[in-house]
Amino acid sequence: MKAIKARNLSITYNGKPALTDVSFELDEGRTLLLLGPNGAGKTTLLRTIACFHREYTGELSVFSREPCNARELIGYVPQSHSLNEKVPLTALEVVAMGGIYKRGFVHFKIPPEILEKAESALEFVGLGGVGNRLFRELSGGQKQRVLLARALMSDPRLLLLDEPLAALDPSARAEVTNVLDRIKKEKGVTMVITTHDINPLLEIGDLVMLINKRLIAFGRPEEVLVDEVIKSVYGPMARVIPAGGKIYCITGDFHIHSGGGER
């Protein structure tokens, strides 16, 4: 089954084109890495699939439904810095948020079964012991994993992740990537992940989509991540480096130092 199907999808933001004429299909259970420079339209596409943004023309379906009719199938994981951390919520309360809105309007107390499920979700992402700690006091990687646990509470078939590795140190990136790998392998959830740094995610990505206001390339990583394509988006300094049977994509600002200290 197709998890996402887009045909001639054009998205506008405040009347201005954000993404033009994009067509692609994503099979259920696959992981798509969405790559592109700042302002390319990655987050806008993600938010449109999640039904947060509705200014679009063309066709877009999630599990053969309009995005807004498929919300219960979607888990959205925002960037953790977009959250209001002044609110004194514990990690467990944040995770429980993903489960309580399936029933009722008043949630004075979190039902025990939701708390139990939230604890299991925290265990799944490797944070069994942090449930009672305040969300804002967790490290960046822990916060991201708490948000992943929250997304899992609604048993989604499609996970949309907005820059899950942004502003994380290498060890935190590895922790989050491991959790994403577990979600993919053990739960079979379809994932769309926007990222600036694709390298840590290449192990779990089945497909890569490169956009820059329009679709530049879409396909398997080894098809999309080639010098010619990368340079067309990121400029002449961008490169793809094969090493040890893997490929590494250098898209950002980087420096090559020669032995004499010259650049």
Place this chain on the structure above:
Amino acid sequence: MIPEFILRAILASIMVSVLLGLLSPIINTKGLAFLTHALFHTLLFGAVLGMILALILNSYGVVLLVALIVTILLLILIAHLEKLGFTSDSAVGIISSFVAGLTVLGFGILYKVMATRPYFPLTQNIVSYLTGDIFLLTLDDLTVLTIGGTTAFFALLLLYRDFLYLSFDPEGMESYGGNTRGYLTILYVLVGVMGALIVQTVGLITLQVVAVLPGAIAIMVSSDLRKVLAVSLFLTITVQLSSVVLAYFTGIPPSGIATILLGTVYGALLFRR
């Protein structure tokens, strides 16, 4: 023997403290300080309209009712503007400026209506509305405050967790099936209702301060939700009751004393940091 008006003032202080103690942390975490500024304008506009009607109908009881209705409608409009995509500050700015202009026009009409009456009992009412006068509360005022306040208190308490989630991540809440529009509207209505109920006690001029500072102080001294609520409640009760006692002996309006006390605590904490 404690005079009856003091007893009424103490009971009103306790009710107001409980309401503000619970509401103030939400005002701070949700970033609604500017909304309390809008509350000032909407309540004043509502009060002016209410006073015009009171003079025309010769029924002074309608002032609070009109202020309440006008405030709720305008706060719902602010919530609606936010859902249309305006930021909270923009929505408040649009409505506040519009309402401020209408209030001035309203005062013009009020003076004309007052000029047609041989006796102007509302002159005192306008001043007490601005500064608050807890010692002038009647038994009817106290009854309205108690019944309305208790209802608003339980509504706020029951939805407290939802309001926290709304403050934390409204998009997340929506994506997991939460009715963000509904919660936002109810929160704004509760802010409006509580504002209208307590304005006679705390006064319009100091309303914003007493609504914002207890929560701001509580959040400064603790990061645990239960402790934040406990500090906020303790602070509002202590300050409100102290201001009633001090006002009784000094003759200074209690709302002014309460505001100065809160400002002192807040300033001291900031200096300590």
